[in-house]
Each structure stands twice: as structure tokens, then as C-alpha cells.
Amino acid sequence: MLSAILSMLGLGMVSSILLGVASRVFYVYEDPRIAEVESLTAGANCGGCGYAGCSAAAAAVVAGEAPPSVCIVGGPESAAAIAAVMGMDPGTAEPRVSENECTGGKRAANKYDYMGVPTCNAVAAMYGGRRQCPTGCLGYGDCIKVCMFGAIEMGKDGYPVVNQDKCVGCGACEAICPKNIIRVKTMSERLFEFNSIDGAHAPCTQTCPAQINIPKYINQIKNGDYEGAVNTIRERNPLLLACGRVCPHPCEDKCRRGVVDEAVSINQLKRFVADYEMNSGRRLPIPCAPSTGKRVAVIGGGPAGLSCAYFLRRVGHDVTIFDDNPELGGMIRYGIPEYRLPKKVLKWETDGILNMGIAHKPNMRLGRDFDLGSLVAAGYDAIFLGIGAWKDYALNIEGNDLDGVYTGISFLTRFAAWQQGVSNDPVPVGRKCVVIGGGNTAIDCVRTLVRLGAEEVSIVYRRTRNEMPANKVEIDAAEEEGVNLKYLFSPNRIIGDDNGRVVGLEVQEMELGEPDESGRRRPVPKEGAVQIMETDMVVLAIGQGPDVSFKEAEKGKRGGELAITKRETIDQVDPRTLQTNIPYVFTAGDAATGASLVVEAIGGGRRAARSIDLYLSGKPVTPPVNDLFKTHIPGSIFESVEGVTKKKRIEMPELDVATRIKSFDEVDQVISEDDAKKEADRCLFCCTTCYNRDDACKI
Amino acid sequence: MEYILLAISCILINNILLAQFLGNCPFLGTSKKMETAVGMAMAVIFVLVLAGVFTWCVDTYLLKRFDLEFLRTLSFILVIASLVQFVEMFLKKSIPALYSGLGIFLPLITTNCAVMGACLINIKEEYDFMHTLVASFSYAAGFGLALILFAGIRERINLGRVPKPLADTSIGLVTAGMIALSFFAFKGMV
Ligand SMILES: Cc1cc2nc3c(=O)[nH]c(=O)nc-3n(C[C@H](O)[C@H](O)[C@H](O)COP(=O)(O)OP(=O)(O)OC[C@H]3O[C@@H](n4cnc5c(N)ncnc54)[C@H](O)[C@@H]3O)c2cc1C
Ligand code: SF4
Numbered sequence: 001m002l003s004a005i006l007s008m009l010g011l012g013m014v015s016s017i018l019l020g021v022a023s024r025v026f027y028v029y030e031d032p033r034i035a036e037v038e039s040l041t042a043g044a045n046c047g048g049c050g051y052a053g054c055s056a057a058a059a060a061v062v063a064g065e066a067p068p069s070v071c072i073v074g075g076p077e078s079a080a081a082i083a084a085v086m087g088m089d090p091g092t093a094e095p096r097v098s099e100n101e102c103t104g105g106k107r108a109a110n111k112y113d114y115m116g117v118p119t120c121n122a123v124a125a126m127y128g129g130r131r132q133c134p135t136g137c138l139g140y141g142d143c144i145k146v147c148m149f150g151a152i153e154m155g156k157d158g159y160p161v162v163n164q165d166k167c168v169g170c171g172a173c174e175a176i177c178p179k180n181i182i183r184v185k186t187m188s189e190r191l192f193e194f195n196s197i198d199g200a201h202a203p204c205t206q207t208c209p210a211q212i213n214i215p216k217y218i219n220q221i222k223n224g225d226y227e228g229a230v231n232t233i234r235e236r237n238p239l240l241l242a243c244g245r246v247c248p249h250p251c252e253d254k255c256r257r258g259v260v261d262e263a264v265s266i267n268q269l270k271r272f273v274a275d276y277e278m279n280s281g282r283r284l285p286i287p288c289a290p291s292t293g294k295r296v297a298v299i300g301g302g303p304a305g306l307s308c309a310y311f312l313r314r315v316g317h318d319v320t321i322f323d324d325n326p327e328l329g330g331m332i333r334y335g336i337p338e339y340r341l342p343k344k345v346l347k348w349e350t351d352g353i354l355n356m357g358i359a360h361k362p363n364m365r366l367g368r369d370f371d372l373g374s375l376v377a378a379g380y381d382a383i384f385l386g387i388g389a390w391k392d393y394a395l396n397i398e399g400n401d402l403d404g405v406y407t408g409i410s411f412l413t414r415f416a417a418w419q420q421g422v423s424n425d426p427v428p429v430g431r432k433c434v435v436i437g438g439g440n441t442a443i444d445c446v447r448t449l450v451r452l453g454a455e456e457v458s459i460v461y462r463r464t465r466n467e468m469p470a471n472k473v474e475i476d477a478a479e480e481e482g483v484n485l486k487y488l489f490s491p492n493r494i495i496g497d498d499n500g501r502v503v504g505l506e507v508q509e510m511e512l513g514e515p516d517e518s519g520r521r522r523p524v525p526k527e528g529a530v531q532i533m534e535t536d537m538v539v540l541a542i543g544q545g546p547d548v549s550f551k552e553a554e555k556g557k558r559g560g561e562l563a564i565t566k567r568e569t570i571d572q573v574d575p576r577t578l579q580t581n582i583p584y585v586f587t588a589g590d591a592a593t594g595a596s597l598v599v600e601a602i603g604g605g606r607r608a609a610r611s612i613d614l615y616l617s618g619k620p621v622t623p624p625v626n627d628l629f630k631t632h633i634p635g636s637i638f639e640s641v642e643g644v645t646k647k648k649r650i651e652m653p654e655l656d657v658a659t660r661i662k663s664f665d666e667v668d669q670v671i672s673e674d675d676a677k678k679e680a681d682r683c684l685f686c687c688t689t690c691y692n693r694d695d696a697c698k699i
Numbered sequence: 700m701e702y703i704l705l706a707i708s709c710i711l712i713n714n715i716l717l718a719q720f721l722g723n724c725p726f727l728g729t730s731k732k733m734e735t736a737v738g739m740a741m742a743v744i745f746v747l748v749l750a751g752v753f754t755w756c757v758d759t760y761l762l763k764r765f766d767l768e769f770l771r772t773l774s775f776i777l778v779i780a781s782l783v784q785f786v787e788m789f790l791k792k793s794i795p796a797l798y799s800g801l802g803i804f805l806p807l808i809t810t811n812c813a814v815m816g817a818c819l820i821n822i823k824e825e826y827d828f829m830h831t832l833v834a835s836f837s838y839a840a841g842f843g844l845a846l847i848l849f850a851g852i853r854e855r856i857n858l859g860r861v862p863k864p865l866a867d868t869s870i871g872l873v874t875a876g877m878i879a880l881s882f883f884a885f886k887g888m889v
Contacts, residue, residue, distance in 0.1 A: 003765050003766075003767065004767055004769075004770055007761060007762075007765055007767055007770070007774075008770060008773065008774065008777075011757070011761070011774055011777060011778070012777060015777060015778070015781035016781075018781065018785060019781055019784055019785060019788075022784075022785050022788050022789065023788060025792075026788040026789055026791065026792035026793070027792070028791050028792055117858050117859060117860070118860070119858050121858065122858050
């Protein structure tokens with residue numbers, strides 16, 4: 001008996017001493033929190049979390065890759081305890097949810113008839129599936145079978161639908177899907193996704209500079225899910241009220257339906273849901289990721305700055321917007337007139353963005369009140385420059401300094417500031433006014449002058465209507481409102497009287513000659529055809545560029561090194577990352593591209609936000625892989641579209657001319673719910689190559 | 700020749716999983732994916748060879764010498780558990796590549812009945828040191844063989860149409876039974 005006890009004791013001693021020594025000799029440092037977290041998991045090693053056992057899950061939590069709620073067996077108690085160890089709020093880490101990105105895998109034609117084992121993996125093994133479409137959902141629901149939480153169901157149209165409330169983000173579906181269609185991502189990952197060359201995108205989505213998933217929101221409108229549609233748009237564009245009103249909708253130019261009859265009225269639909277949210281009196285919540293503690297200074301509160309700030313805030317960074325003007329919006333507040341975008345509407349929209357927890361410092365001008373160096377000193381980790389294009393190009397002709405001569409942007413902004421009560425310096429309006437130029441600025445000037453009671457308003461443009469860069473609907477509206485459009489005239493000189501006041505404008509008639517480098521036919525003067533127009537006010541609106549005068553003030557300092565192009569726009573290392581030559585400074589919008597569009601600025605703002613996020617997390621700032629940048633997927637733009645019956649698009653309601661020219665009331669009105677549904681029904685819900693034919697199964 | 704016969708008998712005829720029905724929990728637990736099955740098989744081979752040799756030494760030089768055979772089970776548990784812990788620490792520090800391959804499986808087999816069982820069988824059969832070495836390796840190889848075969852079959856089953864009530868473990872057990880039956884064909888070979 002004694003020997004038994006002794007030998008067991010001896011054996012035990014030897015083992016424990018050996019282990020004790022070994023633990024010293026073979027010590028490897030491991031974060032003690034891993035063990036602590038592991039002890040708080042259920043210890044079932046079930047793998048339901050998607051990690052190889054509880055210890056792997058614990059390591060992932062400590063590495064910040066998994067949320068405290070990772071243990072699905074442990075439930076909320078375990079999540080709370082783990083969060084306490086990690087010093088986080090439970091549930092603040094961004095949840096990952098799964099989403100099936102294909103919504104019409106059945107529409108493509110069959111390559112072959114398949115009667116084998118009904119699983120996606122089996123059919124995918126045979127030439128990548130039985131359908132012609134290389135990217136579509138195969139529809140056998142391997143993801144449904146593999147989901148341990150019953151979060152995926154087969155939708156009525158034959159493709160799996162994820163119930164996002166049940167999804168725990170374990171990633172089993174993503175791992176089993178042979179086509180990489182069902183994907184598990186965090187909100188931040190979704191927000192910073194860009195269209196890719198090998199993706200499944202409708203022609204409209206490919207064309208939209210902000211890359212909104214257009215068929216998705218139109219489908220939501222069709223199903224009456226207006227809030228869902230708003231959220232879909234907000235994943236790509238925070239300024240839906242503004243865009244719904246002023247966007248020249250390049251998407252509609254490439255709409256596949258346009259090949260059959262008329263393009264879907266995409267922008268009207270956007271405006272419809274945007275107005276629906278505003279009029280419902282309830283702001284939809286905009287979820288934001290937990291705070292990262294990084295701070296970003298956004299300079300310029302125009303569309304580019306607002307978009308960049310919005311996306312950075314949504315992924316958890318702290319953002320402050322510095323703007324020269326008292327209110328946010330930039331050119332869409334001080335340039336685009338009230339009758340196109342009521343300032344009340346814009347205010348509702350910008351307030352919603354500030355409500356997310358973004359700070360706004362008004363009346364702060366870069367180069368006057370602060371410089372880049374002072375922002376760095378104040379602890380900002382990155383800077384976004386979205387200062388827009390606020391400097392009018394000068395027209396060097398005789399008399400451009402006479403009394404009664406204005407430039408486009410300064411006229412519009414001065415008037416807007418007065419109209420919005422910011423200044424008490426009204427612009428004296430002439431009787432017979434002439435605006436020189438053919439862009440949006442020129443058109444907005446004439447339409448504003450009409451409303452201000454000028455008796456005769458003309459536009460002088462040196463090419464024809466086809467070459468005019470302004471939005472076509474704007475030109476139509478100006479014409480309806482009685483503006484006299486003089487095409488193929490170029491100003492020679494402005495004539496003044498003895499007091500230095502404008503009395504006339506000498507114009508030269510032109511004709512179109514050979515095309516120039518921009519592809520437009522160059523206007524050449526017609527021999528001897530010179531006219532004098534009687535006028536008492538001339539507005540020069542021949543274009544505008546960024547005002548980079550802040551560089552003067554920063555000479556010799558960091559900001560002075562910022563590279564500027566010949567066109568005075570801010571230079572970028574790569575237009576797809578929008579990083580400048582100073583690594584922590586990023587840019588987008590008119591400041592980066594020269595005068596462009598609101599959507600362009602919004603898309604650029606998101607792109608820059610992605611780069612800033614990469615920069616802040618210490619990753620290399622590289623463009624998205626397979627980025628679909630300003631091109632279309634080959635083969636996705638069709639010459640002809642079969643199997644669709646013609647149907648007219650919905651007309652846009654607008655104020656009649658006689659009433660509208662007397663006030664600054666909004667001209668374009670919103671379409672009715674019925675019309676919105678009808679219009680949504682016209683959409684073909686395109687993918688890269690498939691679309692809904694009349695006879696094929698509809699989504 | 701004798702060793703070859705011993706190996707064949709341990710791998711095929713007395714297969715630890717299919718003929719002795721030891722180590723069933725990892726058999727069902729880690730056979731869903733080929734990758735994990737291979738990892739597990741390697742870990743078992745590694746641990747079983749070590750454990751077989753160690754327990755043989757303990758048995759011969761300690762228990763037998765002092766007439767303490769009744770303490771066999773107890774002391775084997777102690778020895779195997781400490782051994783696995785030791786090896787785990789050693790690998791983590793010295794051969795991290797091997798550790799990352801076997802790592803998560805090692806603790807899982809600390810108290811595995813296949814390991815324990817094989818060690819006890821070695822003693823019961825009164826093998827000498829070389830026989831113990833060969834037998835331990837072969838039992839482990841047999842375990843690996845059965846596990847990998849089974850994982851392959853289960854991956855196929857996943858593609859097939861399995862009635863709901865039979866899904867997953869149930870069909871796994873049925874299949875295991877059938878493989879075991881087929882292994883019975885080796886009986887009487889040696
Ligand atoms: C008259 C007019 C009509 C237009 N109509 C349309 C239209 O119908 N549809 C369309 O899509 N686009 C239209 N555009 C173009 C559109 O407005 C611009 O492309 C868009 O606003 C660009 O956004 P942004 O953020 O880059 O710059 P901006 O909107 O110009 O914003 C720049 C911001 O930076 C601030 N800022 C400037 N300098 C400084 C500084 N040094 N320090 C601090 N802050 C500074 C400004 O106060 C401003 O808030 C129009 C433009 C004009 C001028
Ligand atoms: S039909 Fe619909 S999905 Fe297709 S291009 Fe037009 S709006 Fe986009």
C-alpha cells in the first residue's frame with residue numbers, strides 16, 4: 001500500500017516538475033486575455049462561430065477580428081462578460097451579416113439540362129453551372145443547408161434570401177457557395193465596396209458615378225418598401241433629396257430600357273422615396289460602426305465633403321467639417337437656385353448628416369483662419385480637401401471691368417447669400433440682361449434673372465445647343481421661361497458709357513469648323529457678321545475652377561507642397577484613391593476634377609473616405625481590386641433588347657411657366673405614389689447580361 | 700516479417716476504430732472535412748507513438764517491478780496527459796509550423812480512449828519494446844486510415860439527398876457501421 005502511494009506520488013511529482021520546467025523553458029507570450037475570453041465562451045468547441053474551436057474564437061476576439069458576441073452558444077451573458085474583459089460595449093463590434101447579391105439567377109438561358117445531385121457544388125463542377133450566366137446564383141441552396149441558424153430560406157423566386165435578424169455572420173454560407181455570390185460582410189465593408197469588372201451590375205449602376213444599386217431600390221419601390229429603398233440609396237449617396245432634384249442622371253442615358261422605348265425615370269423614383277422619407281416626418285436611423293477614435297478634418301461642406309464625412313462617420317471615425325460659409329451644402333446651397341433645390345429641403349438633409357455626430361465649424365476658411373499644419377497640430381489624423389470650384393474664369397475682353405458686369409458664380413452666390421439672409425448686399429438687377437456661357441451656371445443665372453424681373457434675358461453662347469454642357473432639361477426650362485438663346489455668337493467687347501456703366505455688348509457671329517481636341521466642332525468667326533446688343537447688365541459665366549489661393553498663405557509650410565495641376569485642380573497620385581502628394585491629405589469633388597456634377601462629387605467623397613479609412617488603419621492606400629472606373633463591363637451595353645413591350649415613361653409634374661417665373665418656388669414636383677409604382681414596374685431589373693423579359697419569370 | 704504481420708493486423712484486422720470501436724468521438728467529430736481529418740490523423744499518430752513507448756516504459760520499469768499493476772489505468776492517464784501537455788508546449792516553442800498544423804487537435808486527444816486503449820492493449824499482449832513501437836504506430840495509422848476514408852465518404856454524403864431524420868450524425872453512424880462490417884472481411888487473414 002505504501003509503495004503504491006509513494007510511486008503514484010513520485011510519478012505525479014516527476015510529471016509536474018517536468019511540466020513546470022517545460023512551461024518556463026518553452027514559454028511563448030500569449031495575450032492573457034485570450035485565456036480569459038476562452039474561459040467565458042461556452043467551451044463546447046462546436047465551431048458554430050466559424051472558428052476552429054473556442055480558443056481560436058477567443059484569439060480572434062482579442063485580435064479584434066470577432067465581436068464579443070462571437071460565442072453563439074454562450075448567448076448575451078457570455079457576450080457581456082467578454083466585452084467587459086475587452087473593455088468594449090457588448091455588441092459594439094460591427095456584426096457581420098450575409099447577403100445574397102444575386103436576385104435573378106433563373107433568368108439566364110440554360111446551357112444544358114441538369115438532372116444530377118441537386119446541390120450547387122455538384123452543378124458548379126460541371127462547366128460552372130447549367131446557366132449561360134457566369135455570375136448568377138445556381139439556386140440549389142447549399143447555403144440554406146449549411147446554415148446552422150436557419151437564417152437562409154429559399155425565396156419564392158428560386159434564389160436564397162437571408163433573414164438578417166437570424167444571421168450571426170458565421171460565414172458558413174460564404175464558404176460553401178461555389179460562385180462567391182452569398183457574402184458575409186460588415187456594414188463598413190459594404191459601404192466601401194466598389195463596382196468591379198467581374199461583378200454583376202446593371203448598366204445604370206455601372207454608369208452612376210456614385211454606384212447606387214439602382215435596380216435594387218427600384219425593386220423595393222415596386223414592392224412598396226420605400227424605407228428599404230431609402231436605405232439602399234444611402235449606402236452610396238447621402239444626398240438623395242438634393243440628387244433627386246438636380247442630378248442630370250447619366251444613369252438614364254445608359255438605361256437598357258432606353259433601347260426599347262424610353263429610359264426608366266430613375267431620378268424621379270429616387271426623388272419620390274427621398275421626399276417620402278422627409279414628408280413622413282421620421283428620419284430613418286443611419287447606423288454607424290463603433291468609434292475608432294481616429295479624427296478626420298473635412299475642409300469644405302459641399303457634396304464631396306458631406307459625402308466623405310458621412311461615410312467616414314458611418315465606419316466609426318470622428319469627423320469635423322470646416323467650411324468657409326455659414327451653412328453646409330457648398331455650391332448646391334449657394335450656386336443652385338432656390339427654385340431648383342429649396343433650401344429648406346437641403347437643410348433637412350444636411351441636418352440629418354450632422355445628426356450622425358459630425359461636428360460643423362462654419363465660417364472657417366482654409367488659408368485665412370487655419371492651415372493644414374494647424375489641423376495636424378490639433379490632432380487630426382487625416383485631412384480631406386473638398387473646396388469645390390468657386391473661382392470664375394476671367395474673360396479677357398475689353399470692358400470686363402465696367403459697372404454692371406458680373407461673373408457667374410459671384411453673382412449667384414452673392415444673390416443666394418442675400419436671399420438666405422446671410423448678407424444685406426443685394427445685386428442690382430438690370431432691365432436687359434445678357435449672360436455669356438453655356439453651362440449650368442449660365443442657365444441658373446438667366447433663370448434667376450427672369451425671376452428677379454428683368455425684362456429681357458439672353459444667353460450668348462459660341463457653339464450650338466448640342467454642344468452646351470448644361471443639363472438638357474435646364475435649357476428647355478430656360479427657353480420656356482422666355483430666355484432668348486443666341487447660339488453661335490461670341491462676345492467681342494463690352495461697351496460702356498461715360499460713367500463707366502454697361503450699355504451694350506458687341507458680338508461676333510460664328511460658324512462651326514473642324515473638331516477640336518475635345519471632339520466638339522470648333523467655332524470660327526463668320527466674316528463681317530458683327531452685332532451690337534443693347535444691355536445694362538452682363539454676366540460672364542464661362543466656367544469656374546478651384547480657388548487654390550490658400551497655397552499662398554501656406555508658402556514654405558506643409559500645405560505649400562500640395563501639388564496642383566495646370567488647370568489649378570488639386571493633383572492626385574491616383575484618381576482611384578484620391579490621395580494627394582501629401583499622404584494624409586485626400587481630395588475629391590470639383591476641387592479634384594474641375595467643375596463637374598453633384599453625383600460625381602458624392603462618388604468621389606466615398607472613394608476618398610475609403611482611402612482615408614485604409615490610411616487610418618495603417619494599410620496601404622491602393623485602388624479597389626478590379627475597379628470598374630469610368631467604364632462599362634464589356635458586353636453589358638446592348639444594341640437591341642428583345643422581348644419587352646413598349647410603354648411610355650411617367651411625365652414629370654411641374655409648375656406652369658406663368659406662375660413659376662414670378663417666384664422662386666420649386667418648379668419640378670414630385671410624382672405620385674401610383675406613378676412611382678407604375679414607373680418602377682417599367683424597370684427591367686437588369687444584371688450584367690440578363691434582364692426581365694415580358695414572358696420570362698419576373699423577379 | 701513478424702513486424703509486418705503485426706502492422707497489418709493492427710491496421711486492418713484489429714483496426715482500433717472499426718474493430719475495437721475505440722475513439723468514436725473524434726471519429727464522428729472530426730470527419731466532416733478532409734482537412735481536419737488529415738490533421739487529426741497526424742496528431743493521433745504522433746501522440747500514440749509517444750504515449751505507447753512511454754507507458755510501456757512506465758509499466759515495465761515501475762509498475763511491474765513494484766507489483767503495482769492495479770495502478771495501471773491511473774498512472775497511464777497521468778503519464779499520457781502530462782506527455783501531451785509537454786509535447787504541446789515543446790512544439791509551440793520549437794516547431795511552430797508543426798504546432799499550427801496539429802495544435803488544436805493535441806488537447807483534444809489528451810484523454811482520447813483510442814490512445815489509452817492502444818496503450819493498454821500493448822501491455823495486455825505483453826509486447827516487448829519494438830513490438831510496442833510498431834503496434835502503437837500501426838494502431839494510429841489504422842485510426843488515420845479509417846478516419847480519412849470516413850471523411851471522404853461523408854463529404855460525398857453531404858452532396859447526396861439524405862432524409863431529414865437521418866441527417867448528419869445518424870447517417871454517419873450508419874455509414875461507420877457499414878465500413879466496420881466491410882473491415883470484418885479481413886478477419887482470419889493473419
Ligand atoms: C450654378 C451651378 C449649377 C449647378 N447645377 C448642377 C446640377 O444641376 N446638377 C449637378 O449634378 N451639378 C450641378 N452643379 C455642379 C455641382 O454643384 C458641383 O459639382 C458640386 O457642388 C461639387 O461639390 P464639391 O463638394 O466638390 O464643391 P462645392 O459644392 O463647391 O463645395 C465646396 C465647399 O468648400 C467650401 N470652401 C471653399 N474654399 C474653402 C476654403 N478655402 N476653406 C474652407 N472651405 C472652403 C465652400 O464654402 C463650399 O461649401 C452646378 C454648379 C453650379 C455652379
Ligand atoms: S431597366 Fe432598370 S436596371 Fe435596367 S438599366 Fe434601366 S433602370 Fe437600370
